[in-house]
Amino acid sequence: MNSKKYIGIYRMYIIIWMSIKFLWKIFWFQKLNRIWDQDTERKWEELLKKMATEYRQRAVYLGGLLIKFGQFLSSRGDLLPASFIRELEGLVDRVQPVPFSFSKEIIEEDWQESLEKRIASIDEDPVASASIGEVYKAYLHDGTPVAVKVQRYRVREIFQTDFKAMRVVFWMLNRFTIFGKKADLPALYKEVVAVMSNELDFTMELENGNYFRKRFEDHSNVYIPEYFTDLSTGRVLVMEWVEGTRVTDISFIKRHNLDRERLARTIFDLCVEQFVNAGMFHADPHAGNIMIKQDGTVVILDFGMVGKVKREDVEHIRAIIEGFIIDDYDRIIASLRDMDFLLEGADTEAMKKMMRRMLTMYLSEDMSNLDATVMNEILEDMQDFVKDQPIQLPADYAFLGRAASMILGVLMVVHPKMDIVAWGKPVINEWMTGNQSKFGFYKNIAKETGQPLLSLPRALVEYLEDGDKEREWQRTKQQQSLWHHYYFFYAAMTFFIGIMTLFASFLMPASWQAVPVWVFYLVAGFSFAGTLLFSLKHAKMIKNIT
Structure with missing residues (x-):
């Protein structure tokens, strides 16, 4: 060590x-x-x-x-x-394990008694070793197998x-x-x-684990291990040992004749339920934290890293989706402000134009080909958009995006032919109606139906701003920027060459005496002429722009 x-x-x-x-x-x-x-x-x-x-x-x-x-x-x-x-x-998050003696010392300090009084036996080689804790397999005195997670030495x-x-x-x-x-x-x-x-307080992880265990107790295909509260402390966590393997172990899936589509659908439904509803969600759902048993049951582990979707934010997210559907970008901006996504000084008009263009681009694509790969590309485009705008995601929503990306990767391995659109439509339809009337969302849509007729003048102005003239103006600005750099660079370069040539004519070493002085003056003259030419061109371009 x-x-x-x-x-x-x-x-x-x-x-x-x-x-x-x-x-x-x-x-x-x-x-x-x-x-x-x-x-x-x-x-x-x-x-x-x-x-x-x-x-x-x-x-x-x-x-x-x-x-x-x-x-x-x-x-x-x-x-x-x-x-x-x-x-x-x-x-x-895998690191070299520490000697078992350090872990044993922590366990006995927290239990305030010897390890042998609580545990019949423990394997001193950890089954997992991460930056915060290490997991050992052990047996209680009644023969029950357990997983013991111990905080790392001096972490x-x-x-x-x-x-x-x-x-x-x-x-x-x-x-x-x-x-x-x-x-x-x-x-x-x-x-x-x-x-x-x-994450340094294991009592938080225990509470999170019990929360998810209760939340998904009605999901027959999902299992959350039970925690032993009387053996758990701030640095030691004891939970039920579950036999299984990583969810991405395809050989295990084939060997036990498990239905890959059913398995993927279980994971999909489990994660979507967390991501779109108020409450906590698992923020680190990589393949190592999702196991499968021989009967196809999905086991979720490690609740140290969780995020939270606030109840009021669920309504804001619904409002954002409604805004995209009915072309009301003011509603989207208002919801983003309420969720503290926008920093001070945000150019909301520029953001509305950008969102409209992105939506138009995606709607012009063939949505029947929407799979996990395309979804990842969309997420990357959204990241680029967010990065270029005065937006700062709260940690919970940054983790939400990361978790969604992880799950897409897991699902692509488990069932590459999944149809995300077909799976997601009924979930989103039900979610969009909210807790009110079954037709709550559609009432909002009907209410907004007449809006385009009332906003025709604004639409004409936006067409002129966002249509071909806008794109042509953007291209013109890019060309002007390139010419600006071009003229400035070569004017500076030719001037530098002229000055250095004049210095060389006065300070040339003896070995250069065979070179006539007029050659240096000629080179300097051409250089300064180039400087003048590029400077005039640059000044003319700026005058035309003005």
Whole structure:
């Protein structure tokens, strides 16, 4: 076990220095690459990938908060580029186990008695080892098999140190980067601390597990393990041992003749019920936390990371969907404000235009081909849209997007031929009606039916703004920007060459004496003539634009 990882100053140095290095690389890249073309884009993607890879390697080495924070960042499409997020998605929360003696000491401290008094036997090799806890298989004195989750050695101390380092990093981002203007970083830091701190308290996970067990007790194909409250503490969690395997183990599914479509539908219904209704949802539903038994029962594990959909937000989400359907983008913006998605200074008119264009683009596609791959592409496009707008997702909804993406990946493995549209339509239809009348949603639609007739003048104006003239104007602006950079670059370059040539004519070494001086003057003259030509062209272009 590497003891350096437990030294606070060393950990803070690694985290802060890595962050400074990343910021410095980004700063110089932007300074050296003023013209953004395909080659620049390729280099930018490579730089982001290298930085994300380094972060992942440091996280695996140090463990602690870096792994959890990396998983948190992988859900923040509103803040980070897609290439960086893709690299972090491979950050698996598996680390080297600590010696069993450390875990035994923690168990006995919390139980205040020897391990043997409560447990008949325990396998000292963990079945799972993560950044916060390790899981062992054990047997109670009555022969009942149990899973014992024990908090890692000095993990609280490590997290507290990492929180301090992250606070310095967030301060630098807020003070010296554009993120300070685009995002509410102090609020984001508080969210990170709150979310990660909850995972350090196993009593929270026990309460979450009991909540989900009660919530899904009527689902015959879903099982939540039972927790042993009398044996569980803030650092030790004892739960029922369940025999099974990962839900993505296709050989297991074939060997036991399980219906892959039925299995996928069970997982789909289970997750949609969490995502669209008020209450908590499992925020980390990767394949390791979803098991299947021999009879096809789906077992859900690990409720340390959960999110919450607020009851009032369910109504706001319904209003957003209604707004898209009846073309009322003011309603969408109002709901986003009520949900605290929009930051101060948001250009709502630009956002409404962007949302309208995105909706038009997707509606023009063949929706019959909508599968999980297309859904992932839509989620990526939505992330790009969110990242470019003054939107900051609350942590719960960032986790919701990450969880949805994880489930899509699991479902694609279990049943690649699933029909998401056919499965989702009845669920969404029922959900949209809300708790009121069966026809509540359709009454709203009927009420808004006459709106287009009353808004015809506005529609004509929006057509002129958003139609071919708008697209032509956008192309013109892009061309003008490119010509601006072109003229400015070559005017500066020719002027630089002229100055350097004149200096060379006065300071040339003895070995250059054979070169006539007039050659230097000729080159300098052509250079300055080029400077004048490009400057005149640039001035003429600016005059025409004005």
